[in-house]
Structure formats: C-alpha cells, structure tokens
Amino acid sequence: MINARVTVTLKNGVLDPQGKAIEGALGALGFDGIGHVRQGKVFDIQIETADRAKAEADLKAMCEKLLANTVIENYTISLA
Amino acid sequence: MKSAVVQLPGLNRDRDMIAAITKISGTAPVTIWQTETEIPDVDLIVIPGGFSYGDYLRCGAIAARMPVMQAIKAKAEAGVKVLGVCNGFQILVEAGLLPGALMRNASLKFVCKEIKLEVVNAETDFTRAYSKGQIIRCPVAHHDGNYFADEETLKSIEGNGQVLFRYAEGTNPNGSINDIAGLINAKGNILGMMPHPENLIEAGHGGSDGRGLIASALEVIAA
Numbered sequence: 001m002i003n004a005r006v007t008v009t010l011k012n013g014v015l016d017p018q019g020k021a022i023e024g025a026l027g028a029l030g031f032d033g034i035g036h037v038r039q040g041k042v043f044d045i046q047i048e049t050a051d052r053a054k055a056e057a058d059l060k061a062m063c064e065k066l067l068a069n070t071v072i073e074n075y076t077i078s079l080a
Numbered sequence: 081m082k083s084a085v086v087q088l089p090g091l092n093r094d095r096d097m098i099a100a101i102t103k104i105s106g107t108a109p110v111t112i113w114q115t116e117t118e119i120p121d122v123d124l125i126v127i128p129g130g131f132s133y134g135d136y137l138r139c140g141a142i143a144a145r146m147p148v149m150q151a152i153k154a155k156a157e158a159g160v161k162v163l164g165v166c167n168g169f170q171i172l173v174e175a176g177l178l179p180g181a182l183m184r185n186a187s188l189k190f191v192c193k194e195i196k197l198e199v200v201n202a203e204t205d206f207t208r209a210y211s212k213g214q215i216i217r218c219p220v221a222h223h224d225g226n227y228f229a230d231e232e233t234l235k236s237i238e239g240n241g242q243v244l245f246r247y248a249e250g251t252n253p254n255g256s257i258n259d260i261a262g263l264i265n266a267k268g269n270i271l272g273m274m275p276h277p278e279n280l281i282e283a284g285h286g287g288s289d290g291r292g293l294i295a296s297a298l299e300v301i302a303a
Contacts, residue, residue: 013230014183014228015183015186015226015228015255017183017184017185017186017187017188017226017255018184018188021188065145066137066141066145067137069138069141069174069181071173071179071180071181071228071229071230072181072183072228
C-alpha cells in the first residue's frame, strides 16, 4: 500500500478571494507580518500497489483528469 | 426543432428550463438522465442550473466527467446546439467545451438578484432575437460565477466575438474578468452563461427579456 498526498494550488496570477479573506482574518486576529495567503486543497490517497512508478503515473493522470483544473490550478504529488 | 434537457443528481433548475422550452416552442423537450450514453436525435441540448453531484471538488467537475457528457460532447462536435446555464456553464468549462474557468465570486457570497446584460454579439444562433448593444434584464443565482481566462485565451475569445453577454451598468455580481457573463465556442454552437434567461420569460416572472434567447435557440420567432 502506498500513501500519497496530492496538493492542488491556484496558479500565480489567478485571483484567490478566499485566500484574501483568510489573509484579512489572520491580520484581524492580531498576527503580525502576514504577507500574501493563498489557499488550496490536499488529497490523501491510498493506492493498493507496491509499484511506486505506476502509482506516480496513475496519480498524475488523476490530477490531469479530475483532481486539478489545470486552467487555473497547479498540483504536486508526494509518496510517503 | 427537437430539444433535450439534461437531468443529473443535484441539478434543480431543470423544471424551470423544461417549462420555458415547452411554453416558448409548444413542445416539451425530452430529458436525458445521467446514465444515458446515447443522446436522442435533437437539435438543441440544454444543461440547466443547480448543484450537480453537490458541486463537490469544483462546481461542475464531476458532472463534466460522467459518460453522459462524453455523449453530449460527441453531439456538440457533430454540430448540435448546446446551451449551459449556471451550473450548466460550469459543467461546459470543466468539460473543456468552452475555454476558461468559473471561480468563487469575488465577494465570496452567493448572489441571487437581477442584473443587466449587454448583448455584445447578436449574430449567433442564440442571440438573433436581440440587437447588438441592447441591454436586457436577467436574474442570476450562483456562488461560483467569477469567469477567468488567461490573457491569450481572453484575447482570442474577445477577438472572435465569442463573448455574447457582459454584465452592464456596474452590475457585475461576481468579479468576472471583462464583465463576461456568457460566451460561445469558436464554432458557434455551444453557449454557456451564468444568468438564467429561463426565469424571465413571461409576465408572471416580471418580464420576458430572457425569452428571446430561448426562442432563438429553438428557432421560434420571439413572441
């Protein structure tokens, strides 16, 4: 079994109103020195295989086909 | 002119769309359920609004990858007209049938109100009942209607006259780039728009500015 984590974030230049709201809220809570905040998504996916290369290739296909909208989002894959 | 309305779990504007089509054309559309992989022989397919599959992951993302969308894609490639309203528009961009993406409203709030639309291009199968520059009223109801496209895509859709509707007179409710409210594909047979023309077609709605769009798509002379 392979435990994988996929992180999906907005591309640079894509407006992130949710990140902006979080940024404002952190300031309002009294945290100093907050720069830009960008929010994203994390997917923890278990794959029943020992073949790491295949798992990685499958995860890439999952990102391209469903997990990320590559018009506005980037993704990274890490295997535990 | 035969038409069809797509029904998916979570879509909730299908009945409004069916009623509008039936009233305007005099003929009820057929319905297409999520499991269908063969689309009946129709001239217009409408994907109505709602929250398909709970809008989980991203709005329209799951619906866009269902087999029924592959079948609709094939019909669209063969020249059948497709109209996506609200969630239908989100599904069309997620399916790659229209360029760009629809993001969370800049206000982060769900908006449900009437806005004004400028008809930017009246020379299409969907807008011929209007005239260029005409301002019409139309309701919107969405949380994720903030249209985004990269600079290159924007230049191409603007240059090709693919933007059919813009939010007018300062009524942009969601932060859409260039005030884009509705756009068509390069071939001119797939229209996606956030506003709901089916909800402004008769006196009971308080106006009928949306009627012309559905009448144009159905090739019925507007009443």
